[in-house]
C-alpha cells in the first residue's frame with residue numbers, strides 16, 4: 001500500500017448543475033485575446049496566446065470573492081469555460097466536440113497592474129493570473145444535455161451596471177479551434193478546463209462590489225468582493 005509523507009491534496013471539483021455528481025478539475029488553460037475589443041480591429045491571423053492557472057485557483061462562483069494581496073487593480077474577465085471529458089493530442093477541430101464534456105461560465109480574475117508590469121519586463125504572467133481564488137466557475141452543464149452552444153450572451157455587471165457583454169458567436173477563434181490548437185501543443189487530459197477569452201469591458205473591482213454574470217443557457221452567478229481572505 002502506498003504511504004504518503006504528507007496527506008495528498010483533495011481533488012479540486014466543480015458541481016454538475018442539477019445533480020449531486022462532481023467534475024474533477026485537472027488543469028486550467030486560459031486563452032488570451034479572443035474577442036474584438038473595438039470595431040476597427042482587424043481579425044487576427046495567428047492563434048491567440050494561452051497561459052495556465054493551477055487547479056487550486058478554481059472555486060465555485062458564488063458567495064464571497066476575496067480581494068487578493070499585492071494589487072491595486074483587481075480586474076474581472078467573464079469567460080465561457082469548456083470542460084474536457086476525453087483527452088487527446090492533435091485533435092481535429094471537426095472532432096473537438098466529442099472531447100468536450102460540458103460548459104460553464106467563469107472568471108479569469110487578473111491583477112492587472114502585475115500583468116502590465118510583467119508585459120513591460122517580459123516576465124511571467126503567473127503573479128498576475130495564477131493567484132488564489134483567481135478562477136471562479138459556475139456548475140458545469142453537460143454537453144449531453146445542451147449540445148455545443150454556438151450562441152449565448154456572455155455578460156458581467158458590477159453593482160447592477162453592465163460592464164461586459166458579447167456573444168459566444170463573437171469568439172474570434174471558436175471553441176473547436178481552441179481545443180485543436182491547444183492539443184497540438186500539449187496532450188489534453190480529462191478534467192482540463194479551458195477559459196476561452198474575455199470580451200471588451202474588463203475593469204477593476206473594489207471591496208464591497210457585487211459581481212453578477214454568466215453565459216445565457218449555461219449558467220450565471222453572483223459574488224461579492226470582500227476585503228478579507230476567506
Ligand code: MN
Nearest residue numbers: 077108197198
Ligand atoms: Mn482572460
